[in-house]
Every structure is written in structure tokens, then in C-alpha cells.
Amino acid sequence: MEDSLYISNSNMKKSSTKILICFITILLCLYCFDCILGYVMRYISQRNLEKEHCGLNYCLNAATADIIILGSSSARANYIPQLIGDSINSHLGTKYSVYNTGNTYQDFPYFYCEMKSLMDRKIPKIVILDLQPWTLSGPTNMSALKFMRPYYNTNSHVKEVLDDNETFLHRVLMNFEMYKYNEEFFDLLSSYLYPTTKYPMGFWALDGEEKDYEIIPENDNREVNPLSKQEFEKTIQIAHNNNVKLFVSISPYLRYIDRNSPAYKEIVNMCKKYNIPFFDYSNDLELVKGELFHDTMHLNKKGATILTKKVSSELLKSL
Amino acid sequence: MVVNSIIFWLFFAVVSIPYFVFFRKSCRGQNLWLLLASYFFYGWADWKMIPLLIIITIVFYWLGLQIEKNNVSNPKRASHLTTLGVVLGVGVLFYFKYLGFFVQEFAHLFESFGLKTNLSTFSIIMPIGISFFTFKLISYVIETHRQNIQPTKDFVLFSTFIAFFPTILSGPIDRPGEFIPQLSQSRTFNYDNVAEGARRIIWGLFLKVCIADRLFGYTSAILDNYTHHNATSILIASLLYSIEMYTDFSGYSEMAIGVSQILGLKVRENFLRPFLSQNNSEYWRRWHMSLTTWITDYIYMPLNVRFRDYGQYGMYLAIFINLVVIGAWHGANWTFVLFGAYHGLILVIIAATEKRRRKFEKKYSLKKKAYYKYPRMLLTFFLVTLGLIIFRANNLSECFDIIHRLTYDYSFPFTNKTTFVFGLPFILLLIFKEFKDENKYNIHFLHSKKLSVRLISIFLLLICVFLCGNLDGGQFIYFQF
Numbered sequence: 111m112e113d114s115l116y117i118s119n120s121n122m123k124k125s126s127t128k129i130l131i132c133f134i135t136i137l138l139c140l141y142c143f144d145c146i147l148g149y150v151m152r153y154i155s156q157r158n159l160e161k162e163h164c165g166l167n168y169c170l171n172a173a174t175a176d177i178i179i180l181g182s183s184s185a186r187a188n189y190i191p192q193l194i195g196d197s198i199n200s201h202l203g204t205k206y207s208v209y210n211t212g213n214t215y216q217d218f219p220y221f222y223c224e225m226k227s228l229m230d231r232k233i234p235k236i237v238i239l240d241l242q243p244w245t246l247s248g249p250t251n252m253s254a255l256k257f258m259r260p261y262y263n264t265n266s267h268v269k270e271v272l273d274d275n276e277t278f279l280h281r282v283l284m285n286f287e288m289y290k291y292n293e294e295f296f297d298l299l300s301s302y303l304y305p306t307t308k309y310p311m312g313f314w315a316l317d318g319e320e321k322d323y324e325i326i327p328e329n330d331n332r333e334v335n336p337l338s339k340q341e342f343e344k345t346i347q348i349a350h351n352n353n354v355k356l357f358v359s360i361s362p363y364l365r366y367i368d369r370n371s372p373a374y375k376e377i378v379n380m381c382k383k384y385n386i387p388f389f390d391y392s393n394d395l396e397l398v399k400g401e402l403f404h405d406t407m408h409l410n411k412k413g414a415t416i417l418t419k420k421v422s423s424e425l426l427k428s429l
Numbered sequence: 430m431v432v433n434s435i436i437f438w439l440f441f442a443v444v445s446i447p448y449f450v451f452f453r454k455s456c457r458g459q460n461l462w463l464l465l466a467s468y469f470f471y472g473w474a475d476w477k478m479i480p481l482l483i484i485i486t487i488v489f490y491w492l493g494l495q496i497e498k499n500n501v502s503n504p505k506r507a508s509h510l511t512t513l514g515v516v517l518g519v520g521v522l523f524y525f526k527y528l529g530f531f532v533q534e535f536a537h538l539f540e541s542f543g544l545k546t547n548l549s550t551f552s553i554i555m556p557i558g559i560s561f562f563t564f565k566l567i568s569y570v571i572e573t574h575r576q577n578i579q580p581t582k583d584f585v586l587f588s589t590f591i592a593f594f595p596t597i598l599s600g601p602i603d604r605p606g607e608f609i610p611q612l613s614q615s616r617t618f619n620y621d622n623v624a625e626g627a628r629r630i631i632w633g634l635f636l637k638v639c640i641a642d643r644l645f646g647y648t649s650a651i652l653d654n655y656t657h658h659n660a661t662s663i664l665i666a667s668l669l670y671s672i673e674m675y676t677d678f679s680g681y682s683e684m685a686i687g688v689s690q691i692l693g694l695k696v697r698e699n700f701l702r703p704f705l706s707q708n709n710s711e712y713w714r715r716w717h718m719s720l721t722t723w724i725t726d727y728i729y730m731p732l733n734v735r736f737r738d739y740g741q742y743g744m745y746l747a748i749f750i751n752l753v754v755i756g757a758w759h760g761a762n763w764t765f766v767l768f769g770a771y772h773g774l775i776l777v778i779i780a781a782t783e784k785r786r787r788k789f790e791k792k793y794s795l796k797k798k799a800y801y802k803y804p805r806m807l808l809t810f811f812l813v814t815l816g817l818i819i820f821r822a823n824n825l826s827e828c829f830d831i832i833h834r835l836t837y838d839y840s841f842p843f844t845n846k847t848t849f850v851f852g853l854p855f856i857l858l859l860i861f862k863e864f865k866d867e868n869k870y871n872i873h874f875l876h877s878k879k880l881s882v883r884l885i886s887i888f889l890l891l892i893c894v895f896l897c898g899n900l901d902g903g904q905f906i907y908f909q910f
Contacts, residue, residue: 121617121619122449122453122617122618122619124620125618125619125620125623126618128620129620129623129624132624132880132884135884136884136887136888136891139884139888140888140891140892140895143888143892147896253901256901279435286895288892288895288896289895289900291896292895292896292897292898292900293847293851293897293899295896296850296851405657406657
């Protein structure tokens with residue numbers, strides 16, 4: 111009995127040592143890979159800074175423009191920077207540059223990082239904030255924050271936002287490059303290897319038409335999310351404190367937007383309270399047509415041209 | 430606490446260190462520690478249901494002992510007690526899983542006749558993992574009655590078998606005859622077990638985060654909003670959903686088997702490359718094997734014996750009922766019943782044509798011919814996919830609507846960069862591995878004879894998981910069942 115126990119103990123010791131060696135070897139290899147990945151990705155990010163099409167990296171670290179469009183993918187597809195710039199510059203005799211920073215799923219934490227990062231380099235004259243009628247209801251889209259993880263160590267505003275919004279565990283994991291660049295490495299790498307000029311000034315032209323559609327009422331009865339309201343106010347304050355002229359705009363959608371929803375009313379109230387020009391194209395009959403939409407949420411290029419012209423003329427009235 | 434979360438791995442480390450260090454000499458100590466860990470794990474998921482789990486464990490423990498006591502001296506009483514056990518197990522399952530559904534169906538029926546009911550708010554919270562642990566309990570009393578096992582007198586051991594944390598939420602469904610004897614011996618820390626367990630965990634993690642969670646974004650975007658998408662997108666999403674379902678569930682099973690193996694316990698295999706099956710009958714022998722063998726042993730076999738007077742038709746009926754039960758086991762929805770009936774019908778056709786098919790295959794020596802084998806594999810995959818469309822739909826009308834939409838508008842599909850960039854290469858890797866394993870080629874990355882190759886394979890898989898996997902992924906699909 112004692113013999114077998116001795117054998118068992120000795121086997122266990124051998125097994126533990128072997129397992130421990132394998133475990134440490136794999137951990138060391140992973141650590142080395144992680145360091146190399148971080149180095150390569152930082153190099154690529156740096157090289158990509160000159161490229162406008164490079165989305166978030168360009169917005170956070172290089173973009174400088176006099177007129178900035180902030181918003182989600184709707185903003186990116188609906189506002190043509192070139193048209194806004196031409197319209198304003200020809201009427202006012204200025205040489206304002208315009209950049210569309212719209213990005214998929216993005217929300218106030220993202221707008222905050224973009225505005226602050228832009229202002230660190232150059233304070234814009236005008237900011238057009240494209241909001242969805244339901245932006246202030248429902249939770250903040252936390253999964254969208256992962257787009258910003260690669261810039262955690264290089265951008266103090268991103269660090270601030272991620273530290274505020276992510277859990278302790280995520281903050282620990284942020285020390286690993288593989289976690290930070292998870293999924294995002296592909297965009298950085300592909301725009302480095304295959305640069306494209308498809309997206310001038312951040313605008314993504316969409317084609318196609320939405321044929322099979324039905325305009326259904328969008329009833330959003332959810333209460334206003336206090337956190338989103340606070341973030342909205344924070345964005346307004348930043349603009350006011352820096353003498354930036356802020357405009358709030360609501361894009362059209364292929365659905366009927368309920369203007370009595372608490373979230374919509376709150377946007378209107380906030381704009382009134384802070385004296386912000388507010389343009390609402392959500393139920394604009396000239397725009398809410400299938401042939402002007404790529405899908406129910408995004409205008410095609412033809413639709414974007416009409417909307418941008420409307421926005422530009424409104425901007426000129428307010429300037 | 431899902432098995433692909435960091436919290437689980439911290440919990441597992443806390444469980445396994447004392448398990449091998451302090452309790453290695455005591456089987457009872459190990460079992461008690463495992464039981465406490467299992468209740469903690471279950472309580473983390475749903476602490477309100479722990480009393481139910483404990484009470485039902487006590488009742489079945491007592492039933493097991495009583496059945497054994499009466500098996501020889503009073504067989505009639507033993508038989509009654511077994512029936513009581515089965516009725517109790519099925520009753521608990523029915524109450525928590527199906528009663529709410531039937532009540533609402535009756536309410537709808539009454540309302541369609543103009544009678545008002547007040548049952549629209551009737552709802553029962555289903556304990557997580559109930560479909561899995563009730564099946565373990567039922568098999569325990571049946572096996573005891575059949576005298577295939579000796580019921581254990583050790584309550585801690587029995588409770589550990591029922592609540593064993595790697596398998597309680599989503600299986601595999603262990604059999605008492607295989608699992609209880611393992612719990613009767615103390616388990617030592619063993620290199621082979623730990624290494625093999627770790628390999629299976631990493632492979633399972635890869636299947637879950639690199640394939641299943643990557644495909645989820647696309648399949649849910651299309652199938653949850655199928656009215657906005659064309660037939661091409663729905664078809665691609667449906668085909669990918671089959672792969673998502675497989676990798677999600679087999680990923681979980683691999684991790685559960687791996688965790689158990691590290692703890693020195695062997696649990697049942699659940700999958701054997703089901704998409705390489707050449708017909709649906711073979712598919713069901715390779716898919717969710719712990720459930721299908723359970724239902725075959727305890728439902729199909731007795732039914733087959735009962736219906737034997739009806740000859741072949743009796744067998745067909747037994748097959749059909751068997752598959753309907755498998756379908757209905759998944760939940761209280763007519764779609765699951767239809768899913769079972771659909772597969773049942775296919776299996777009946779296969780059984781009815783088997784003799785002629787074999788004769789034909791023999792005559793032309795077709796069995797191993799690639800031009801015969803691979804199209805059959807593809808056909809089986811398409812038939813399984815069609816079944817999963819029924820399975821995934823929220824109700825019957827949605828299911829028929831999706832199938833109807835598959836018949837027209839094959840224009841350019843909706844694309845999702847992350848799904849196709851990160852998901853498809855790994856699907857190809859999975860297909861390669863499945864064929865390699867099926868044909869027993871002599872290349873085994875994770876099981877190579879060389880330690881260096883094994884370590885490099887693990888290292889590469891971990892890089893895929895951390896760099897390309899969906900680290901913010903969600904729950905396992907089978908948790909809802």
C-alpha cells in the first residue's frame with residue numbers, strides 16, 4: 111500500500127513537472143508572439159496615418175478638418191463632405207475642409223473620443239452630429255467599444271472611455287496585444303497592404319435601391335437612458351467650451367418615426383435648451399423613398415446627395 | 430459561468446488544485462469537494478433551483494435503494510417504484526418545460542372558440558439543465574430495476590453523479606453504469622489525462638469562439654430578419670447555421686469532456702463527425718450521441734419490442750416515435766415536434782429502402798466510390814440543414830415562410846466581413862480535420878507523436894482563439910434546452 115502510494119506520488123510529481131514545463135513553454139511563446147504583434151501593429155498604424163480611408167485610426171490620430179460629421183454608419187453613408195465643403199466655401203468664401211467620421215454602430219463614447227482627439231490637433235469650426243431618433247433610449251452599444259481597443263495605450267481619450275465603460279477583467283486583458291487587436295488587426299493590415307481611395311473624406315457611397323419595403327411606424331416607447339443623456343450633454347459642453355458651432359441632424363429612414371417618443375422629445379428639448387440648430391429629415395417625404403435607399407437604414411449615393419444639399423442649405427442659413 | 434469564460438477557468442483552477450493536492454488519497458473527499466463545486470457552479474447559474482436539484486436527488490437516491498431491495502424479494506413493488514421514478518422524472522420535466530406551453534396552447538384554443546381565459550401570463554421558470562439531469566435520474570432507476578447496476582449507498586457519490594458540474598448544464602448525458610464506478614475510486618493527477626483534457630478543451634474553445642460565435646453574427650442577422658433578405662442570403666445563413674450549431678454544441682461537449690478528463694473522469698462522447706454521414710440514419714448515430722443512445726435504449730428498444738407483432742411497420746412506427754421524442758425533448762414548441770417528425774419520416778424511408786439500397790450498392794460496388802459517397806454526404810447535409818430551419822424557427826408559420834422564401838429571389842447575398850474573413854478559413858480547417866480523422870490519415874497535429882508538433886499546434890490554435898475568435902461571444906445554444 112505504501113509502495114503504491116509512493117509510486118503514485120512520484121508519478122504525480124513527474125506529471126506535474128512535465129505539465130508545468132509544457133504550460134510555461136506555451137505561455138512564453140504566446141507572450142513573445144504578443145509582443146511582436148504589438149510592435150507590428152503599432153508600426154502599421156503609424157504608416158496608415160496618412161491614409162484618410164483608414165477610418166478610426168485616421169480619425170483618432172491624424173484627421174484635421176474645419177467641419178466634422180459625427181455619427182454611426184448612417185452618417186458615414188448619408189453625408190457627402192465634398193458637397194458640404196463646396197457649398198459653404200462658395201457662399202462664405204472660406205477654405206474649410208470637411209471630414210466624415212461616421213462609423214458602424216457608434217455612439218456617444220466614440221463621439222467623445224473623436225471630438226477630443228480632433229481638438230487636441232485642431233479645433234474644428236463646425237460639428238454636425240447625426241443622431242438616430244432612438245439614440246437616447248436603450249443601453250449604450252458596449253460591443254462597439256471594441257473598435258477602439260487597439261488605441262487604448264496610444265490615445266488618452268480612448269483609455270479614459272474604455273476604463274469608464276469596461277469591466278476590471280477587460281482592463282486587465284487590455285495589457286495583451288492579442289486582445290486589443292482581436293479582429294481589428296485585419297482592418298489595419300488590409301488597409302496597409304491594399305490601400306484604397308474608395309472612401310473620400312470618410313464618406314462611403316452606397317449603391318442599389320431598396321425595392322421590397324414597407325413604411326412601418328417605429329414606435330419607441332422606451333424611457334430615456336440617463337447615461338446617454340449625460341453623454342449627449344457632455345458632447346454639447348465640449349463643443350460650447352471650445353466655441354465650436356454644433357448642429358444636430360436626424361437622417362431619414364425607410365420607416366415612419368414617432369416624434370412623440372421620449373427619446374426623440376429629449377433630443378429636441380436638449381437642442382432647445384442649448385440653442386443648437388436641429389434638422390430633422392426622418393419623415394421627409396422627399397427623402398423617404400425606396401429608390402433613394404441602399405437599405406432601410408442607409409441612403410444610397412443619390413439619396414445622400416439630396417440630403418447633403420438640404421443640410422448644406424440649412425447650415426448656410428444658420429451660419 | 431460558461432465554460433468559455435475566464436471566470437470558469439479561475440473556478441476550475443480553484444476546484445482542481447485541492448482536488449488533486451488535499452483530497453488525492455480520499456475518494457469520498459474528492460467526491461464531496463466535487464459536489465460542493467458542482468452546487469456552487471449550478472447555483473451561480475440559477476441558485477433558486479438548487480433546492481429542487483437536492484430534493485429530486487434525495488428522492489431518486491431513496492428510490493434506487495428501494496428498487497434494489499425489492500428487485501428479488503418483491504419484483505412487483507420494484508416495478509411500481511421504477512414506474513414511479515420514471516413518472517416523477519418525466520413529470521418534473523413536463524411541469525417545468527412543457528406545462529406552460531400546453532396551458533397557453535389550450536388558452537389559444539379556447540380563445541379561438543370565443544371563450545375568455547386568464548392564462549396569458551402563466552409562466553414557469555425552467556431550471557437550467559433540467560433536460561439533462563432528469564435523464565440521468567431516469568436511467569439510474571431503470572438500470573437499477575434491470576439489475577445492470579448496483580445502486581450506490583453513498584449519497585455524496587450519487588449526488589456528484591447527478592450534479593457533476595462539467596455536464597450538468599448541457600451534457601453529455603452520462604450513464605450510471607459507466608460513471609458511478611469511476612467515482613468509487615480516487616483519481617490521481619495524470620499527465621496523459623491532463624494533456625488530452627487540455628487538448629480537447631483548446632479544440633472545443635476554438636470551435637466555439639472561432640467558428641460558432643463568428644457565424645452567429647451572420648446567421649442571426651439573416652434568420653432573425655429573414656423578411657428583409659433574399660433567398661441567397663437565407664440559404665447561406667441556413668447552411669452556416671448547421672455548422673454553427675455543430676461547432677457550438679460539439680465545442681461545449683469537447684470542453685466538458687476535457688475538463689472531466691483532467692479531473693480523471695471519462696464522460697460519454699457526444700459527436701462523431703456527423704456531417705460526414707452518408708444518410709440521416711448514420712447522422713443520428715453520430716450527432717448528440719449521449720441523447721440518441723439514451724432514447725434508443727429507453728424508448729426505441731421497448732417500443733420495438735412492443736410493436737414487434739406488426740412486423741416491419743411496427744419498427745417504422747418505433748423509429749418515427751423515437752425521432753419525435755428527440756425533437757420534442759428540445760423544448761415546448763411545435764417546431765421541435767415537426768423537426769422530429771421530419772427526421773422520423775426520412776429515417777422510416779431509409780429503413781424501408783435499406784435492403785434494396787444495399788443490394789444495389791453491392792451489385793455496383795458503390796460503397797466506397799467517391800462519386801457515390803460525397804454526393805450522399807452533401808445530400809445528408811442539405812437535409813439536416815432543412816431540418817435545422819424548422820428547428821430554429823420561432824413558430825410553424827415562420828418556418829414555412831422561410832422555406833417559401835428559399836424558392837425565389839436568388840440575387841446577390843448579404844455579406845458580413847468578420848464572418849467570412851474569420852469564420853470561413855476555420856470552417857475549411859474543421860472540414861480538413863474531420864476528413865483526416867475519419868480516414869485515419871497519419872497526420873495528427875494535436876496528437877502527433879512529437880511533443881514539439883503538439884505544442885506548436887496548441888500554440889497556433891490559441892493564437893487563432895485570441896486573435897481571431899469572438900471573445901465577446903455569448904451563451905451556448907444548448908443551454909436553453
